[in-house]
Every structure is written in structure tokens, then in C-alpha cells.
Amino acid sequence: MAVATVITNSIEADRMLHWALCFAGARETQRVVLMHTESVASAAIEEAVAAQTVTDIEVETQCLGDRLDEERLLTAVDDVSVDLLVLGQNLFGETSSQDLGILRRIFDRALCDSIILRLGSRLPDQVDKVMVPTSGGPHAQIALRMASRIVKEESGQLVPVFVESDIGEEDGRAVGLRILKRYLDKAGLNKKDNTHVHPEVVISNDVGRGIARAAMARDYDLVLIGASNSLIAKKKLFGILPKSYFEGDDATTVALVKHRQPMGLRLRQRLEKFLSLRIPQLEREERVALFERLQTQSVWSFDFVVLILLSTGIASLGLIQSSPAVVIGAMLVAPLMTPLLGSGMSLVQGNLPLMLECIKAIIFGFLSALVLGVGVGYIAPITELTSELAARGGPNLLDLGVATLSGIAASYCVARPSLSSALAGVAIAAALVPPIATVGISMALREWSNAIGAALLFGTNVVAIIIAAAITFFAIGIRGQLGPKALWARRTTMCLLGALAVLVVPLSTVLVSQAGKSQPAAQSRAKVESVLAAHLPNHKVTQLIDESGRLVCEVSTDAPAPVTTEQVAAIRKSLQQKLGRQDAAGIELRVLTRLVAE
Numbered sequence: 387m388a389v390a391t392v393i394t395n396s397i398e399a400d401r402m403l404h405w406a407l408c409f410a411g412a413r414e415t416q417r418v419v420l421m422h423t424e425s426v427a428s429a430a431i432e433e434a435v436a437a438q439t440v441t442d443i444e445v446e447t448q449c450l451g452d453r454l455d456e457e458r459l460l461t462a463v464d465d466v467s468v469d470l471l472v473l474g475q476n477l478f479g480e481t482s483s484q485d486l487g488i489l490r491r492i493f494d495r496a497l498c499d500s501i502i503l504r505l506g507s508r509l510p511d512q513v514d515k516v517m518v519p520t521s522g523g524p525h526a527q528i529a530l531r532m533a534s535r536i537v538k539e540e541s542g543q544l545v546p547v548f549v550e551s552d553i554g555e556e557d558g559r560a561v562g563l564r565i566l567k568r569y570l571d572k573a574g575l576n577k578k579d580n581t582h583v584h585p586e587v588v589i590s591n592d593v594g595r596g597i598a599r600a601a602m603a604r605d606y607d608l609v610l611i612g613a614s615n616s617l618i619a620k621k622k623l624f625g626i627l628p629k630s631y632f633e634g635d636d637a638t639t640v641a642l643v644k645h646r647q648p649m650g651l652r653l654r655q656r657l658e659k660f661l662s663l664r665i666p667q668l669e670r671e672e673r674v675a676l677f678e679r680l681q682t683q684s685v686w687s688f689d690f691v692v693l694i695l696l697s698t699g700i701a702s703l704g705l706i707q708s709s710p711a712v713v714i715g716a717m718l719v720a721p722l723m724t725p726l727l728g729s730g731m732s733l734v735q736g737n738l739p740l741m742l743e744c745i746k747a748i749i750f751g752f753l754s755a756l757v758l759g760v761g762v763g764y765i766a767p768i769t770e771l772t773s774e775l776a777a778r779g780g781p782n783l784l785d786l787g788v789a790t791l792s793g794i795a796a797s798y799c800v801a802r803p804s805l806s807s808a809l810a811g812v813a814i815a816a817a818l819v820p821p822i823a824t825v826g827i828s829m830a831l832r833e834w835s836n837a838i839g840a841a842l843l844f845g846t847n848v849v850a851i852i853i854a855a856a857i858t859f860f861a862i863g864i865r866g867q868l869g870p871k872a873l874w875a876r877r878t879t880m881c882l883l884g885a886l887a888v889l890v891v892p893l894s895t896v897l898v899s900q901a902g903k904s905q906p907a908a909q910s911r912a913k914v915e916s917v918l919a920a921h922l923p924n925h926k927v928t929q930l931i932d933e934s935g936r937l938v939c940e941v942s943t944d945a946p947a948p949v950t951t952e953q954v955a956a957i958r959k960s961l962q963q964k965l966g967r968q969d970a971a972g973i974e975l976r977v978l979t980r981l982v983a984e
Contacts, residue, residue, distance in 0.1 A: 387469035388417040388446075392492075394454055394485045396430035398474060401505050403434045403445070405639065406472050408513060409501065410443055412535035419466050420447045423454055454485045459492055471496050474503035493644060499528060500644045502613075506637035513607045514542035519549070519597045522569040524645045525612030530573040532643065533610050537582055545604070546570060549588045549596035562587030598627050606638050613642040667863030668801060676801050676864075677731065681740055683721075684728035686747040691754065693721040694819070698755040701823040702762040708772040713820050720819040722751050726848060727797050730855025733879055734864045736872030748848065755819055759826020771833055778824040779836030781843035783893040786886075789847040792816040793854025801862055818847055842892065849886050853879075910965060914939055917960045921953065922977075937965065942978045949977045 391406035393399050399422075406418050422431060435445050448466070450459060463471055473489045493502045516533040520526040530546060537544045548569070550562035566585045570576040575583050590596030601609050609627075627640065668676065697719035704712030725747040732741035771779070796816065799805040821844040828837035856879070866872060911930055914937075918925045922943045929940040939961070943949065958975050965973075 387415055388419050388466055389413060389415050389470045389472065390419040390421055390463060390466055390468040391472035392450075392454075392459065392474070392489065393420060393422040393426050393431070394489075395425065396427040398505060399426065399430040399434040400437060401509060401639075402472065402474050402503070403438060404509055405474075405503060405505075405641070407438060407443055408536060409470055409472060409532065411539065412532050413470055414535075415469060416443055418443055418445050419468070420445065421450050421459065421462060422447065423450050424452045454488050456488050456491055456495075459488075460495060463496060463498065468498050471498055471500045472503065473500065474505055496644075497646060499646045502642050504632065504640040506632060506639040507634065508607065508636050508638060510607045512542070513537060515545070515604065515606045516542070516608045516610055517545045517547055517601055517604070517606045518610050518612075519547045519600070520566070520569050520612070521548075522565075522572065523612060523614075525614055525643060526569070527573040527612070528645045529610045529612040529643045530570070530575055533608070534573075534575055534580065534583065536608070542582060542607075544575075544583050545586050545600075545606075546575075546583065547586050547588060547597065547600045549590050549593045549600075552589050552591050555589055558589045559587045562589075598631075601627060601638075602631060609638060609640045611640070611642050613644055662863070665861050672801070673864060675803075677735075679800070680724065680728040680731055681743075684725040684740070684744045684747055686743070686750050690721050690747060690751065693719055694751045694754050695758060697721070697819045698758045698823050699762070701820045702759055702766075702827060705774045705778075705820065705823055705827060706762070706766045706768055706772060708774045710774065713774060716819055716823075717817055722748065722818040723796055723816060723851070725751070726793070726818075726851045727800055727855045729852045730793070730797060730857075731859050731864060733852070733856045733875050734859045735866035736875045737866065738874060741875075741878070752822055752844070755822040756826050759823040760830050761826075762823070763827035763830025766827065766830075769831070771828070771831065771836055775824050775827060775833075776836060778821050778843055779828065779833075779839035781839060781846060781893060783890065785843055786846050786850055786889065786893055789816065789850035790854045792847075793851035794858050796851070797855040797858040798862070801859065816847060816851065818844065821847070842889070845885075846889050846893065849882055849889065853882055853886060910937070913964045914961060917957065917964050921957045921960065922949070928978075936972050936974070937961070938974045938976075940976045940978070942980060944980050944982050946982060948979045948981070 389406055389410040391402045393402050399420075403418070403420060406420075410416075410418050420431060420435070431447055435447075438445065448462065450462065471492070473493055489502065493500050513536050516537050518526070518529050518533045520530060530544075533544050536542075546566060546569070548562050548566040550558045550565070552558060553561070563585060566587060567576060570583065570585065586600060588596040588600045590599065597611075631637065632640075697716045699716075700719060701713055701716030704710070704714075704716060725744040728740055729744040729748070731737070732744060793816075821840045824840035825837045825844070828834070828840060866875070911927070914930060915927065918927070918941060922941065922945075924945065925941050925943040927939065928942055929938070931938040954975055954977055957977075958973050961973050961975070
């Protein structure tokens with residue numbers, strides 16, 4: 387592992403190397419890498435390296451090209467296996483605003499521990515006094531541990547500072563010391579051998595002013611502050627301490643340290659980088675248009691109600707008539723796909739208002755379609771399930787695959803307006819409204835097992851489409867907020883994945899059961915075909931139903947004369963022997979002869 391420091395102008399080369407060596411010693415790292423642009427004079431780099439007083443740390447140099455590039459620098463940091471990245475803005479204003487913006491973004495994005503410096507004019511040979519304001523977070527803890535190692539080597543002083551509200555001087559200091567002791571315990575700095583640690587409590591109702599007062603009260607070599615992002619860094623570098631603190635020949639260096647990203651966030655960033663290199667990402671205008679489209683079309687409105695009722699009515703009539711064409715027409719009218727896609731986008735963005743609107747549309751749409759389906763089932767002139775109704779009562783794992791692929795296709799087509807013509811096919815594949823209508827009609831007919839199966843099919847479609855849409859939107863460049871505000875999105879995603887895992891169990895059971903039934907049926911068909919081939923050379927099996935204890939076989943054949951009763955009896959006897967059926971009455975054979983002239 388190495389400590390890397392980025393140098394963007396010649397005037398800061400000696401100071402950046404000095405602090406990089408100081409932090410490398412604290413991290414017990416034997417390697418420092420100087421990363422610089424071509425604008426930095428090579429003489430300044432050589433002079434800084436030659437002037438170093440630390441001999442047991444290896445110093446390398448690496449040129450980053452003619453200008454500072456964010457992606458190139460992050461790639462170089464990964465290649466070098468950097469454990470700590472040191473960035474800086476020097477006191478003399480030589481760092482351009484563009485480079486400073488890049489450095490701040492790198493401070494945010496770097497996967498390793500990072501430090502950004504506001505360099506002072508003081509360049510101490512030994513860092514004897516370090517102040518660390520602390521509030522107990524992970525960034526403050528790493529600042530405390532690093533500062534402790536720096537001053538311990540030089541027998542110096544570490545001054546952890548805690549700002550307590552003004553509740554009275556005596557009580558405030560007592561409370562503050564207890565809290566500060568707890569923070570030091572978390573950082574491992576409250577042991578007997580840590581005599582170099584001198585805790586200090588400042589009484590103030592303004593944290594920034596309290597830190598500034600503590601910093602200016604003593605002569606420190608370094609002020610080290612924990613910070614989680616560049617906005618806090620900017621505020622603490624320039625907002626807490628007055629401008630005069632950074633001026634003069636004896637100005638102190640202020641450094642902000644950020645703990646390495648959590649493993650989950652690091653994996654996310656690596657995944658984002660991988661996807662951006664291999665999948666075309668949406669431009670900003672395309673992302674805005676997509677969000678506007680899904681937001682406006684996912685709302686529970688009069689138009690939504692009209693379409694959901696019309697599609698349910700069409701689907702119900704098609705299911706009753708066993709008309710696949712009519713059912714397909716209902717799928718094209720159904721508006722439920724849009725709020726499902728909106729739910730997927732809200733999970734990626736962490737957009738809670740959009741998620742609530744989508745959930746409202748999905749729930750109300752389901753209830754409206756269910757009520758209409760029940761009503762149609764009561765007035766429909768049927769007493770038993772049709773083939774279309776029964777087909778939706780036994781979903782299996784293959785339906786989950788169809789729903790997942792449909793969600794991917796739908797979200798991708800919505801995000802790419804040029805592919806909108808493919809949405810009709812996706813709507814047909816997804817089949818959201820017909821299962822709801824099946825639930826209602828089956829309930830009216832009191833076919834409860836079929837109703838439960840159709841409800842399971844609808845639930846499978848909903849969960850799979852939302853998850854597939856979220857994955858697709860993330861892959862093509864939709865990003866959202868991180869942190870506590872997006873915690874609900876992570877929890878919701880985990881719940882959906884858990885629901886998907888639960889759904890896999892019954893769907894897999896149905897698939898295995900169907901496969902177990904199809905295998906004996908296939909074996910029976912092969913045996914039947916061999917018997918018929920021996921008796922009826924030009925035959926065709928039009929229907930074969932092999933139920934437990936009964937075989938129904940319909941056959942058509944071309945012959946110059948009708949098949950006789952004796953021939954049918956002989957075929958039945960052969961089937962009985964071939965299939966091992968003891969009861970000949972358990973075999974029903976129907977033969978249709980089409981007379982042909984020779």
C-alpha cells in the first residue's frame with residue numbers, strides 16, 4: 387500500500403511532499419507516490435524529493451498528463467493501490483478553480499482514506515501540537531488515530547476538542563468531558579499510555595465559532611478535522627476559521643480527513659464505472675424527459691381509472707369466451723405497467739413522493755379491476771372455468787422469468803423513445819390485467835384455488851417488473867441520492883427481493899409438479915404412437931388425455947374404407963398390453979376415418 391499526493395503547481399511541491407511523508411509515517415507506510423501534471427516543473431519535484439529528511443520511505447513520481455483529469459486520477463489511484471490520498475490547495479492561490487473543483491470531487495469519490503489540505507506557510511520539522519475537533523463519527527475517529535500517531539513519535543500533544551452547548555460553565559465542561567471520553571474510547575485513545583492526549587471542552591452554542599476559538603487560542607502545527615464530503619470540507623476550510631488564520635509567515639495548515647467509503651458504496655461505485663464503460667448511458671435531457679414521463683403517467687387520475695376499467699372489462703369478456711385475441715387487446719389498453727416502472731425508478735432515485743404515487747395507482751388499480759372482475763363473474767353465463775381462466779390459475783417459475791424480462795424490456799423501451807413501438811409487445815408479454823380479472827371471476831364462481839393462483843401470478847408480475855425496472859434504470863445511468871434519506875429505498879428493495887425469494891418456492895413447486903406429470907404423459911404418447919403405427923399406417927393423433935386410470939385417445943386416419951369395430955377392438959387390446967392397463971374400459975378410443983380413393 388502507498389500514500390499518494392497530488393501536486394498541481396510547482397510552488398506547493400515541497401509542502402505537499404512534507405505532509406505526505408508525515409502522514410505516511412503515521413500510517414506506517416513505506417511508500418509515497420507523487421502524482422503531478424506536466425505543468426509542474428520537474429525541477430521543483432526533484433528539489434522537493436532531494437530535500438526530504440525521511441530516509442526509510444521510498445518516494446516515486448508519476449505524471450498524470452498535461453492537465454488534471456478526474457477519471458484518470460481515480461484510475462491511477464486504483465492502479466497504485468493507494469491507502470491514503472493527500473490532496474491540497476496552497477496558500478498562495480496558485481491552484482486554479484477548475485483544478486480545485488476536480489480535487490474536491492476526487493475527495494468525495496475516492497475509495498481510500500482521503501485528506502484535503504489548506505496549506506499554511508509554516509513547515510515544521512516536527513509536528514508537536516495537533517488539534518482535532520471531534521463529534522464521534524468515523525471520520526473524526528480516523529483523524530484522532532492519525533493525529534495520535536503523528537505526535538506520539540515526536541512526544542508532542544494531541545488536543546481533542548469537543549464543543550458543548552452553554553448550559554453553564556461548570557456543568558457544560560463536565561458533560562463535555564464525559565462525551566469526549568466516550569469518543570476517545572471508541573478511537574482507542576483513552577488508555578494509560580496515551581499521556582500525550584489532552585482533551586479540551588469549549589463552551590459555545592455555535593460549533594464553528596467554538597472550534598475557531600479553540601484553534602486560535604494555541605499555536606498548533608496542524609488542525610485535523612474529520613469531514614464526510616467536499617461541501618463540509620469547503621465550509622470548514624474557509625468558513626470556520628477567519629481568513630487571518632491562514633495569512634502571515636507562521637500560518638497553520640488545516641487538513642480534513644475522510645474515512646474510506648463503506649464496502650457497499652465502494653462496490654456500487656465500481657459497478658457504476660463498469661456499467662458506464664459497457665452500456666450507453668442516458669444524457670441529462672433524456673433522464674429529465676424519462677422522469678417527467680413516468681411521474682405524470684403514474685398518477686391515479688380519471689384517465690387512469692377509465693383505462694383500467696376498460697381493460698378489465700375487455701379482459702373479462704375475453705376470458706369468459708376463451709378468446710386469446712380479446713385478452714391480448716385488453717393487455718394493450720391496461721395502464722398498470724407505467725406505475726410499476728415508476729416504482730422501479732423511485733427505488734433507484736430514492737424518490738419517496740414518486741413511490742407513494744405509484745403505490746397508490748397500483749393498489750387502487752388492482753382493487754378497481756378486482757371489483758369489476760367479480761361483478762362480471764356474477765352476471766356471466768358460465769358455471770365453470772374456461773380454458774383461458776384455468777390457464778392463469780397455475781403460474782410457475784417460467785412466468786417469473788417472463789415478468790422479469792418484460793420489466794427489463796419495458797423500462798429500456800420507455801427510456802429510449804425511439805424504441806416505443808416495442809412497448810405493445812411488452813404489454814402483451816407482461817399480462818397484468820387478465821390475472822386480476824381472473825381472480826374476480828374465479829371468486830364469483832367460487833373457484834378459490836384458481837383465484838389464489840391468478841393472484842400469485844399478478845403478485846409475481848408486480849414484484850419482478852419493479853425489480854427488473856430498477857436494475858435496468860440503474861444500468862443505463864439513472865442515479866439517486868445516497869445516505870439516510872435513501873434508507874427507505876434500500877429497505878424496500880430488500881423487502882421486494884425477499885418477497886421474490888418467497889414467491890420462488892410455490893412457483894418452483896408448480897413447475898416441478900407439471901414436469902412430473904408431463905414425463906409420464908410423454909411416455910404414454912410414445913407407446914400409443916407405436917401401437918397405432920402398427921395398425922393404422924396413415925394416422926394422426928388429434929387428442930391424447932392420459933389421466934389417472936383413464937386414457938382418452940382421438941385418432942384420424944386416411945383409408946379407402948372405414949375402420950371396422952374389430953380393428954378398433956384390436957387396437958384397444960394392443961394399447962392395454964402396451965400400457966399395462968388391466969381394465970380395457972379405462973381406454974377410450976375414438977377413430978375418425980377420412981375416405982380417400984385409390
